[in-house]
Amino acid sequence: MAQAKEEHVAKLLRQGLELYGTGEIPRAFMLWNEALELDPGNEEALDYIRDADRRSLPRADRGDAPSASIVWDARRLVQGENEEAALELLVSAPNSVTLECESMVELLRAKIFRKYKNALGDLDKIPRVKEDAADLEGRNLPPSAGFLLSMVDGLTSLSDLVTVSGMDRFEALRSLHRMSEAGILELGT
Amino acid sequence: MSRVIGIDLGTTNSCVSVVENGQSTVIPNSGGYKTTPSMFGISQDGRRLVGHLAKRQAITNARNTAFAAKRLIGRRFDDPEVQKTIELSPYEIVRGPNDDPRIKIGGKTFTCPEIAGIVLREMKRVAEEYLSETVHEAVITVPAYFNDTQRQCTKDAGKIAGLEVLRIINEPTAAALSYGMNREGDEKIAVYDLGGGTFDISILEMSEGVIEVLATSGNTFLGGEDFDRRIVQHLIKWFEETEGMDLRGDTMALQRLKDASEKAKCDLSMRDVVEINLPFIASDSEGPRHLNYELTRESLENLVHDVVEGTLKSVEQCCVDAGIQAQDIDQVVLVGGQTRMPLVQKRVAEYFGKRPHKGVNPDEVVGLGAAVQAAALLDSDNDMLLLDVTPLSLGIGTYGGHFARLIERNTTVPVSKGHIFTTTRDNQSAVKIRVLQGESDMAAESDLLGEFVLSGIRPAPKGEPEIEVSFDIDANGIVSVSARDLATGKEQSITVSSTGTLSDTEIDEIIQAHDIYEVELKG
Numbered sequence: 099m100a101q102a103k104e105e106h107v108a109k110l111l112r113q114g115l116e117l118y119g120t121g122e123i124p125r126a127f128m129l130w131n132e133a134l135e136l137d138p139g140n141e142e143a144l145d146y147i148r149d150a151d152r153r154s155l156p157r158a159d160r161g162d163a164p165s166a167s168i169v170w171d172a173r174r175l176v177q178g179e180n181e182e183a184a185l186e187l188l189v190s191a192p193n194s195v196t197l198e199c200e201s202m203v204e205l206l207r208a209k210i211f212r213k214y215k216n217a218l219g220d221l222d223k224i225p226r227v228k229e230d231a232a233d234l235e236g237r238n239l240p241p242s243a244g245f246l247l248s249m250v251d252g253l254t255s256l257s258d259l260v261t262v263s264g265m266d267r268f269e270a271l272r273s274l275h276r277m278s279e280a281g282i283l284e285l286g287t
Numbered sequence: 288m289s290r291v292i293g294i295d296l297g298t299t300n301s302c303v304s305v306v307e308n309g310q311s312t313v314i315p316n317s318g319g320y321k322t323t324p325s326m327f328g329i330s331q332d333g334r335r336l337v338g339h340l341a342k343r344q345a346i347t348n349a350r351n352t353a354f355a356a357k358r359l360i361g362r363r364f365d366d367p368e369v370q371k372t373i374e375l376s377p378y379e380i381v382r383g384p385n386d387d388p389r390i391k392i393g394g395k396t397f398t399c400p401e402i403a404g405i406v407l408r409e410m411k412r413v414a415e416e417y418l419s420e421t422v423h424e425a426v427i428t429v430p431a432y433f434n435d436t437q438r439q440c441t442k443d444a445g446k447i448a449g450l451e452v453l454r455i456i457n458e459p460t461a462a463a464l465s466y467g468m469n470r471e472g473d474e475k476i477a478v479y480d481l482g483g484g485t486f487d488i489s490i491l492e493m494s495e496g497v498i499e500v501l502a503t504s505g506n507t508f509l510g511g512e513d514f515d516r517r518i519v520q521h522l523i524k525w526f527e528e529t530e531g532m533d534l535r536g537d538t539m540a541l542q543r544l545k546d547a548s549e550k551a552k553c554d555l556s557m558r559d560v561v562e563i564n565l566p567f568i569a570s571d572s573e574g575p576r577h578l579n580y581e582l583t584r585e586s587l588e589n590l591v592h593d594v595v596e597g598t599l600k601s602v603e604q605c606c607v608d609a610g611i612q613a614q615d616i617d618q619v620v621l622v623g624g625q626t627r628m629p630l631v632q633k634r635v636a637e638y639f640g641k642r643p644h645k646g647v648n649p650d651e652v653v654g655l656g657a658a659v660q661a662a663a664l665l666d667s668d669n670d671m672l673l674l675d676v677t678p679l680s681l682g683i684g685t686y687g688g689h690f691a692r693l694i695e696r697n698t699t700v701p702v703s704k705g706h707i708f709t710t711t712r713d714n715q716s717a718v719k720i721r722v723l724q725g726e727s728d729m730a731a732e733s734d735l736l737g738e739f740v741l742s743g744i745r746p747a748p749k750g751e752p753e754i755e756v757s758f759d760i761d762a763n764g765i766v767s768v769s770a771r772d773l774a775t776g777k778e779q780s781i782t783v784s785s786t787g788t789l790s791d792t793e794i795d796e797i798i799q800a801h802d803i804y805e806v807e808l809k810g
Contacts, residue, residue: 235566235577244567244575245539248546249343253318261330262340264347264538 107133111142118150126150127201128208138177147198169198181206181213207268214275221257223285225250225274234282243273250283291424291453291665292414293657295461296403296441298357299483299510300624301325302654303410305418306662311465311655313648314417322624322650323413325406328352329393337409346542349377351392355484356402358507359388360444361437368507375508400440401797404447411448425450426661428653431457431489431503434679434724435736435766442763447797453664455763459489460498461656462622465647475501475615477605479635479643480622480653481598484510488602490609490616497699502608504601509594511552511625517590518548522563522580530576532569540568555584556627588630595634602638619643624650677702681758681766684721684730686711693758696726705757707773713749717742720756720770720779741770741779 114129127150133143168191175184185206188199215221227234227250234247242265249259260270277283293311295302300322304313313321318339328341329351336344345352358372364382372388373380381396383389389396407427414422429441438455445452456464459478473494480487487505491498522544523534534540547563554561565578606613619635621643626632636642647655677700682692685708693704710718719740725733744752753773760766769780 231564231566238574239567240575241537241539241567241570244565245543247567248543248565254340254343258340261332261334262336262343262347264331264344267332 103136107137107140114146123150123197124201124204127197128205131202131205169202172202181210185210211268211271214271218256218275218278222255223287224252224255225283225285226252227282228284229282242269243277246270246273289420289423290418291426291661292422293426293654293661294407294410295428295654295657296407297325297482298355298485299325301406301410302651303414304654304658305414306658311658313651313654314414316413317416323409326352326354327402327405337405346545347538353378353390353392353402356390356399360399360403361440362388364388371508400443401447403441403444407444407448407450411450423451424453426454426456426657427452428456428458428461428657430487431459431500434734438763439765443794446794454660456657456660457500458653459491459500461653461660462620463491463498464659465652465656466620466644474617475611476618476620477616477639478620478622479626481625481631482510482623483512486510486598486601488605490605502605504605504608506601509597513594514552514591514625515545515548518552519544521590522578525580526578532576534569543568551582552587555587556629559584595631599634599638613639621649622652677760679724680726681724683756684723688730690723690728690730690733694760700760701762703757703759705755708754708756709750710752711749714746715749716744716746718754720768722768736766737781739779739781741772741777743775743777744772745774
């Protein structure tokens with residue numbers, strides 16, 4: 099088992115290097131970060147990330163202490179399985195536009211997206227609004243949630259709602275997931 | 288034997304019908320709707336959407352949602368109608384290689400018959416689901432003023448959808464048919480058609496099974512959506528005044544306002560007051576803002592009064608063109624969902640001095656008429672005789688820029704007519720036949736349907752050769768023209784397909800391209 103994990107980490111590191119060589123830097127960071135998650139503290143992965151971040155960051159605040167500490171804090175949140183908070187921290191922090199941050203954001207979005215999908219189940223399910231208008235208005239929802247709710251008609255599937263909303267897929271699914279968790283929406287067939 | 292469906296291919300919505308057990312029925316789609324938005328869009332993740340789903344992204348993804356392609360079909364790119372559509376449309380319209388307007392969405396360019404074909408294919412699918420059998424043939428309706436090219440393009444759209452179009456019939460004619468009006472002796476009928484995006488008024492004369500369109504008028508940029516737009520503007524202004532927030536730049540809010548306004552407008556045809564509730568329409572540092580507004584029928588009528596009066600100006604013009612007075616009309620037929628509005632019914636009744644004919648759903652009346660015609664085509668025992676007429680005069684361009692009419696407008700079709708022409712120069716060996724359509728005496732002011740050259744004419748002094756030009760118009764209004772040198776017997780002919788139409792090869796390519804995609808429509 100340990101050997102299989104080791105091999106997988108090595109493969110991720112190698113694939114990351116290949117991507118880095120072809121200029122697909124954010125994807126390379128994604129794989130190295132994934133390797134770090136499987137093997138926290140892996141020196142090779144940390145070296146690649148530090149080195150690449152130093153060399154290829156025209157738009158980054160290199161050597162910026164807040165940026166480095168934000169990444170560190172985000173990693174700790176991920177280790178504590180609080181991925182949403184880690185994402186929130188990375189996207190809302192100023193001076194955080196390093197490639198390492200960017201790749202971590204991408205990785206987290208992909209992971210959280212999968213989590214939402216798993217929680218919601220089959221995206222062909224049809225959402226229905228459970229609460230009446232008066233109860234709904236007492237909640238504190240953003241306009242994007244109100245927009246999605248306005249399209250819930252008992253006929254349109256989750257997948258179609260995400261498509262026709264024109265919203266970023268991640269944002270749309272997050273909003274639907276949160277409303278389902280909060281008991282605003284119920285999912286049926 | 289498979290059944291023939293009738294399709295009302297509308298500017299804003301389409302409707303499919305069939306005759307079952309002697310009764311014409313509108314076929315609902317899987318969502319239960321009897322009409323389907325004539326819209327095609329490509330979502331941001333590349334999915335192809337038709338109908339209600341496409342409509343839902345019409346504002347949030349406006350650049351990639353095509354609507355009202357019927358305004359463009361069969362026209363040239365430089366046509367003023369096309370230029371006006373370009374000004375008003377959020378999606379891109381580009382000049383095609385045939386000098387036709389093409390719609391660019393989702394990074395791909397579509398011809399107008401292709402967009403119409405996608406909508407027709409969806410109507411075919413709706414019918415097939417309902418009938419549990421494959422459908423191959425259809426009757427499709429078009430506006431009475433559609434010229435030959437526009438009719439030919441509509442037939443092409445049918446072919447792209449996998450349908451053989453047995454007959455193209457005029458929309459007002461279909462409306463009259465669904466009332467069974469062709470059997471009631473001589474009558475003059477006004478068909479007032481206020482749809483989602485266009486307004487048409489037609490005056491028909493029925494006599495012994497022949498339906499003649501005496502005159503048509505209207506506005507291709509006026510319809511129910513103007514009513515919705517007035518409500519949206521009213522709500523935006525009210526929200527700005529009460530909450531201090533401007534919703535004009537917020538596409539999500541605009542999409543919700545548009546949907547809610549359309550619904551409120553429909554509800555106000557049955558009720559005196561409606562509540563418009565749009566929770567979480569906006570937010571600021573103090574939290575979410577809701578839009579809650581009571582709209583009365585009276586306020587709606589004040590908002591749109593001038594739009595309704597605008598339609599009556601076209602009605603007046605139509606009566607003048609038909610050479611009749613309003614009181615000469617025997618029946619008034621209302622078509623299009625917007626005619627459910629009490630103010631519209633009241634003003635039309637006041638204008639004609641009689642109540643409009645009731646009994647058929649105005650959204651469905653044209654589609655039902657198409658189904659009646661479809662059933663009649665299949666039934667050899669059916670004694671119903673429907674004869675339509677040419678909407679515009681046909682002829683050829685002659686020396687000096689004149690237009691020589693061979694077939695006058697309102698001639699009953701099918702029809703064949705010929706005339707002898709001659710050369711204008713000594714030893715002229717070829718003549719160019721320019722096929723024109725329109726009511727002007729000048730060629731330049733008429734629509735050019737197509738042109739071809741008859742060569743190999745025997746050398747002779749001018750005025751001596753005899754060239755017989757023959758026109759054939761079939762029951763769909765599709766024109767074929769031939770020219771023959773009577774001395775040599777040399778002949779050239781064309782089925783008119785002017786620059787705006789597609790070649791058979793182009794149509795086949797489009798059909799193959801579309802077979803790859805599964806077009807989606809739900810609810």
